[in-house]
Amino acid sequence: MVKEECKALLDALNKVTACYRHMVLTIGGTSDSQNLREELKKTRQKAQELAVANRNKLTTVLKDKTVSKEDKAEFERLWVIFSTCLEILEIDMRRALELGHEFPLNVPKKHLIQTGMSGGTSGVAARAMSVQNMKYEAEHNIDVVDLKDLENEINQVGEMMYEMEMKVSVPQWTVEAKQDPGAELKSTISVGASSIGMISVEENKSFCDISKVLAGIIFSAVLIIAIVLAVCVVKLS
Amino acid sequence: MLPRAVVVLGLLPVHSCNTSHLCYALQIEALMMEMQNPDKGIKTQTQKVMITDIPHAVAGKSNDILQWILQRLQITEEEALHLGDLFVKYGYIYPLQEPKNLTLRRDGSLYRFQTPYFWPAQSWPADDTDYAIYLAKKNIKRKGILEEYEKEHYNMLNQKINYKWDFVIMQAKEQYKAGKERKKADRYALDCQERAYWLVNRTPGMFEVQIETALSSTLLTMDMSDPSQIMYCQQAIMKSRVKSSVSLGGLVKYSEQFLSNDPILSGCLPSNPWVTDDPEFWDLNAKLVEVPTKMRVERWAFNFSELMRDPKGRQNFQLFLKKEFSGENLSFWEACEDLKYGDQSKVKEKAEEIYKLFLAPGARRWINIDGTTMGITVKGLKHPHRYVLDAAQTHIYMLMKKDSYGRYLKSPVYKEMLAKAVVPQETVKKSSNFPFGRRHLRSSPSPIILRQQEEEAKAKEAAATVDITQVMSKLDRRRTWGAVPRLPPRTPRGGGGGVAPNGCPELPPEVGQPSRLSLPPAPPGGGMAQGRVKPSQSFVFKSAAFGAEVDDSAGSRARWPTSECIQPLRGCAPCQGVHPGHPLRGVHPSLQVSCTS
Numbered sequence: 001m002v003k004e005e006c007k008a009l010l011d012a013l014n015k016v017t018a019c020y021r022h023m024v025l026t027i028g029g030t031s032d033s034q035n036l037r038e039e040l041k042k043t044r045q046k047a048q049e050l051a052v053a054n055r056n057k058l059t060t061v062l063k064d065k066t067v068s069k070e071d072k073a074e075f076e077r078l079w080v081i082f083s084t085c086l087e088i089l090e091i092d093m094r095r096a097l098e099l100g101h102e103f104p105l106n107v108p109k110k111h112l113i114q115t116g117m118s119g120g121t122s123g124v125a126a127r128a129m130s131v132q133n134m135k136y137e138a139e140h141n142i143d144v145v146d147l148k149d150l151e152n153e154i155n156q157v158g159e160m161m162y163e164m165e166m167k168v169s170v171p172q173w174t175v176e177a178k179q180d181p182g183a184e185l186k187s188t189i190s191v192g193a194s195s196i197g198m199i200s201v202e203e204n205k206s207f208c209d210i211s212k213v214l215a216g217i218i219f220s221a222v223l224i225i226a227i228v229l230a231v232c233v234v235k236l237s
Numbered sequence: 238m239l240p241r242a243v244v245v246l247g248l249l250p251v252h253s254c255n256t257s258h259l260c261y262a263l264q265i266e267a268l269m270m271e272m273q274n275p276d277k278g279i280k281t282q283t284q285k286v287m288i289t290d291i292p293h294a295v296a297g298k299s300n301d302i303l304q305w306i307l308q309r310l311q312i313t314e315e316e317a318l319h320l321g322d323l324f325v326k327y328g329y330i331y332p333l334q335e336p337k338n339l340t341l342r343r344d345g346s347l348y349r350f351q352t353p354y355f356w357p358a359q360s361w362p363a364d365d366t367d368y369a370i371y372l373a374k375k376n377i378k379r380k381g382i383l384e385e386y387e388k389e390h391y392n393m394l395n396q397k398i399n400y401k402w403d404f405v406i407m408q409a410k411e412q413y414k415a416g417k418e419r420k421k422a423d424r425y426a427l428d429c430q431e432r433a434y435w436l437v438n439r440t441p442g443m444f445e446v447q448i449e450t451a452l453s454s455t456l457l458t459m460d461m462s463d464p465s466q467i468m469y470c471q472q473a474i475m476k477s478r479v480k481s482s483v484s485l486g487g488l489v490k491y492s493e494q495f496l497s498n499d500p501i502l503s504g505c506l507p508s509n510p511w512v513t514d515d516p517e518f519w520d521l522n523a524k525l526v527e528v529p530t531k532m533r534v535e536r537w538a539f540n541f542s543e544l545m546r547d548p549k550g551r552q553n554f555q556l557f558l559k560k561e562f563s564g565e566n567l568s569f570w571e572a573c574e575d576l577k578y579g580d581q582s583k584v585k586e587k588a589e590e591i592y593k594l595f596l597a598p599g600a601r602r603w604i605n606i607d608g609t610t611m612g613i614t615v616k617g618l619k620h621p622h623r624y625v626l627d628a629a630q631t632h633i634y635m636l637m638k639k640d641s642y643g644r645y646l647k648s649p650v651y652k653e654m655l656a657k658a659v660v661p662q663e664t665v666k667k668s669s670n671f672p673f674g675r676r677h678l679r680s681s682p683s684p685i686i687l688r689q690q691e692e693e694a695k696a697k698e699a700a701a702t703v704d705i706t707q708v709m710s711k712l713d714r715r716r717t718w719g720a721v722p723r724l725p726p727r728t729p730r731g732g733g734g735g736v737a738p739n740g741c742p743e744l745p746p747e748v749g750q751p752s753r754l755s756l757p758p759a760p761p762g763g764g765m766a767q768g769r770v771k772p773s774q775s776f777v778f779k780s781a782a783f784g785a786e787v788d789d790s791a792g793s794r795a796r797w798p799t800s801e802c803i804q805p806l807r808g809c810a811p812c813q814g815v816h817p818g819h820p821l822r823g824v825h826p827s828l829q830v831s832c833t834s
Contacts, residue, residue: 111278127414177399182381
């Protein structure tokens with residue numbers, strides 16, 4: 001179904017935007033590195049691909065006159081979500097450019113701000129790219145080289161947004177949110193529960209692991225003792 | 238406090254930007270980056286937190302920060318403390334132990350540097366959408382436990398950006414999940430960072446628009462060699478500031494008061510000419526219409542400037558002022574306006590006239606201004622220009638505003654005008670009966686004609702008004718004199734050859750009041766700009782047909798309304814009689830004498 005496809009695409013874009021935001025937050029801090037810059041580049045390219053795909057799909061649907069009214073309302077809602085997502089992505093890209101200029105990595109005189117972060121963002125990047133592990137293959141000075149590409153991509157995104165505004169006129173304020181305030185709690189209680197469940201499962205798993213090992217040891221110890229006792233009994237009797 | 242000369246490493250001294258927030262921000266950012274220097278920067282230490290041990294968290298003690306500022310910038314301790322405070326207030330560093338207290342404490346409490354993304358920047362103001370996402374995330378993390386002010390913000394944002402709400406929730410969930418991919422210690426640090434950022438940008442208790450106040454001029458980078466910067470800062474300190482509550486209150490009051498007068502917001506009676514093609518609205522509100530609309534007259538009561546802006550209002554006010562014998566004030570004011578906005582090639586003559594008519598000692602319509610202002614004005618008149626009479630004009634304006642205006646509003650003149658004012662009926666758009674017929678489009682009257690009408694009206698009024706005091710004094714003097722000798726030829730005034738009056742003698746000037754006044758030339762349309770008729774002039778007139786500029790002798794202060802002639806009293810040489818077609822109007826009855834010839 002077209003709706004489901006659109007939703008899936010939108011969810012993917014949303015995920016990538018969130019990850020991109022996380023990564024932009026770390027520019028200039030102590031966990032900034034060449035890897036981070038490479039991750040930023042890859043994430044942003046993926047985000048752009050997804051954005052283009054989203055736009056194509058949604059524009060074809062919205063231009064289609066044969067869509068029913070409820071469907072149209074639903075697609076307009078998705079459109080609003082999409083355009084807001086794209087706005088946030090563009091802002092983050094611009095900030096990344098600005099911060100990239102301010103904090104070049106290979107200049108010895110410019111020190112990174114000690115923000116207290118130590119770990120890397122590879123997990124976030126992997127989540128964004130939907131891969132298990134990130135591979136880093138960029139050159140040493142990607143932080144400087146990438147900025148030019150970033151500028152171009154920002155312009156592209158800007159143009160895309162402008163075209164979107166011109167081609168599809170969806171008045172944003174007419175869209176009503178489906179979710180009530182506080183909806184994040186309800187769904188994430190399940191998510192939370194699942195995540196808590198996952199945590200507990202993990203912990204259980206770890207506990208289980210430990211307990212398994214312990215049990216194994218105890219069992220084997222008991223077994224050895226039993227065998228020894230049996231041997232003793234046999235010997236004595 | 239003397240400004241210190243400091244040059245920030247790596248940044249050129251900023252000469253050109255004065256109030257730019259950006260400049261100060263850049264300087265602070267440069268300082269921040271210097272603080273990170275492992276050798277020369279601030280010493281950092283680890284932070285132990287109850288929940289988890291963050292071995293790599295770095296934080297600087299507040300004393301260290303102060304010491305570093307003192308040593309780096311060579312400023313006094315008070316300034317350093319203030320500067321440090323600013324750092325915290327704007328979010329460059331945030332306190333760890335008491336996050337809500339955005340000040341630099343001196344007791345060695347710990348502070349951490351904020352990530353550059355969250356540094357304050359003018360081009361990236363703290364966005365409502367981001368705040369909503371943050372609150373939703375917090376909701377998820379704390380399972381619905383938000384602070385009171387946060388809950389209010391949340392509800393308000395839900396209403397304000399409701400159409401984005403689905404996105405907000407989606408993004409909040411995703412950001413929350415993405416955050417899980419990081420180390421626990423980093424997650425904690427990230428939380429602290431975001432919380433600090435939003436505490437700075439959405440202060441609890443402030444619901445209104447968070448107006449970004451410009452950074453006060455820190456004494457960071459004042460370059461001693463740039464006197465213009467120093468002067469600018471000194472002037473900025475002395476600038477009077479209005480609290481935004483006051484100015485916004487003023488705006489609200491203004492809007493409320495003028496709401497009913499706004500044709501777009503409140504509609505206009507009888508109808509909007511652009512909609513119904515009916516120009517009655519413009520006719521009714523013409524500049525000097527006979528009977529103004531009620532709304533217009535009520536508007537004069539709002540404040541003095543409204544009264545002065547409206548020509549009809551000024552006319553009415555002048556009527557009132559004449560009764561109070563202070564009409565020269567308004568005439569002077571109007572003359573000054575004419576000087577300011579009128580033909581600049583005639584500035585010199587106009588200034589001279591005004592001086593002779595209003596300002597010279599013993600002038601005919603002498604205005605009452607204080608000595609210093611008079612001194613300044615007279616001095617300035619030696620080299621007249623557009624604004625030479627500004628001081629005097631302001632003085633007179635304030636005099637009228639404080640004194641006469643109040644009485645005017647309670648006077649019968651105003652009340653009569655208010656009673657006379659019309660309230661037009663609302664008309665509906667006429668449906669065109671002939672959809673194919675040609676619509677008769679009326680054009681508005683030509684401005685030339687309008688101006689002529691205006692001037693004629695002014696002339697009529699000038700002729701109609703009489704200077705009462707002069708009338709009474711002249712009356713006394715007239716009774717003592719018999720035959721009035723013919724006046725000696727008068728000195729010519731600016732440009733025109735004088736023509737002797739046609740036989741009507743003129744009274745000699747009043748005793749003891751020499752004047753060098755010369756009459757203004759009668760304009761072709763025939764109006765006298767400012768005019769009250771002196772009774773002396775009422776005897777000798779130049780008709781407008783002669784188009785003459787009446788010359789004045791050194792002694793007389795005659796003013797010549799254009800086309801009226803009144804007979805002198807007995808004993809005078811035969812007058813040519815009242816000119817036909819110019820009946821006397823509005824002259825004091827005691828002056829109306831029939832011709833004896």
